[in-house]
Amino acid sequence: MIRLGVPSKGRLMEQSFDWFADRGVRLSRSGSDRDYAGQVEGAEDVALVLLSAGEIPRELAAGRIELGVTGTDLVREKLPGWASDLIEIAPMGFGHADLILAVPACWRDCRDLDDLTSIARDFRAAHGMRLRIATKYHRLVRAWLSEHEVADYQLVDSQGATEGTVANQTAEAIADITSSGATLRANNLKILSEEPILRSQATLYGNRRAAGPEMDRFLAQLGVAG
Numbered sequence: 001m002i003r004l005g006v007p008s009k010g011r012l013m014e015q016s017f018d019w020f021a022d023r024g025v026r027l028s029r030s031g032s033d034r035d036y037a038g039q040v041e042g043a044e045d046v047a048l049v050l051l052s053a054g055e056i057p058r059e060l061a062a063g064r065i066e067l068g069v070t071g072t073d074l075v076r077e078k079l080p081g082w083a084s085d086l087i088e089i090a091p092m093g094f095g096h097a098d099l100i101l102a103v104p105a106c107w108r109d110c111r112d113l114d115d116l117t118s119i120a121r122d123f124r125a126a127h128g129m130r131l132r133i134a135t136k137y138h139r140l141v142r143a144w145l146s147e148h149e150v151a152d153y154q155l156v157d158s159q160g161a162t163e164g165t166v167a168n169q170t171a172e173a174i175a176d177i178t179s180s181g182a183t184l185r186a187n188n189l190k191i192l193s194e195e196p197i198l199r200s201q202a203t204l205y206g207n208r209r210a211a212g213p214e215m216d217r218f219l220a221q222l223g224v225a226g
């Protein structure tokens with residue numbers, strides 16, 4: 001039996017269902033919107049497991065599901081060394097979003113990371129504390145800032161509505177996912193000019209240990225290589 005983990009709600013769930021339907025496999029919820037049991041038609045020995053997108057990386061690595069759909073951002077953030085347990089089988093062409101660093105739009109002298117580095121240094125001297133960056137992507141943001149030799153900052157945890165933390169004065173800058181940019185604009189934030197920390201999209205992942213003829217058959221049916 002192949003257990004397939006798919007996000008349990010929202011656009012990510014609907015677009016995942018469409019992606020599989022285009023390949024002849026019909027996924028659906030068994031009952032109401034609140035029912036997280038799922039059904040699979042058009043494929044033998046495949047069970048649908050509806051899960052939070054954020055939990056799919058962990059469930060894959062633990063071997064509780066053999067295949068899973070989630071964002072590349074969530075896999076890279078939640079599973080250091082992800083490639084030893086997981087295989088990236090196919091980018092799915094939706095759920096595109098960039099992980100970016102943003103500062104208040106009124107910081108006219110802050111255009112790139114060099115500017116932020118000097119602002120952070122001045123901020124620490126003036127306030128006796130490090131400039132705060134709100135994010136839920138702790139690992140990715142730390143690694144990227146360290147790569148760019150930025151040190152005078154602290155991360156503050158924000159699990160949602162991250163763009164609001166600047167107006168609420170719990171952070172001076174944010175690192176979060178953006179796609180249309182509307183949330184950043186609505187919160188008077190601007191992106192630093194660097195390339196994004198990460199470009200993410202919904203991706204079909206497999207557990208390396210689940211490789212075998214049954215998996216090969218299903219992936220061939222989907223028209224993707226394992």
Ligand SMILES: Nc1ncnc2c1ncn2[C@@H]1O[C@H](COP(=O)(O)OP(=O)(O)OP(=O)(O)O)[C@@H](O)[C@H]1O
Nearest residue numbers: 052053054070071072073074095096097177179200
């Ligand atoms: N505005 C957006 N546009 C496109 N993709 C997005 C957007 N926001 C988030 N995503 C992507 O959707 C995926 C799920 O995001 P997130 O963890 O925020 O889910 P969620 O809906 O809060 O789920 P849950 O609360 O069940 O964990 C991530 O891979 C993320 O990159």
Ligand SMILES: O=P(O)(O)OC[C@H]1O[C@H](OP(=O)(O)OP(=O)(O)O)[C@H](O)[C@@H]1O
Nearest residue numbers: 160161162176177178179180181182183
């Ligand atoms: O660039 P945009 O198109 O405006 O999209 C960006 C927003 O989408 C996501 O939030 P989500 O709606 O998942 O809620 P969250 O605040 O709980 O993360 C993300 O965290 C941003 O807040």
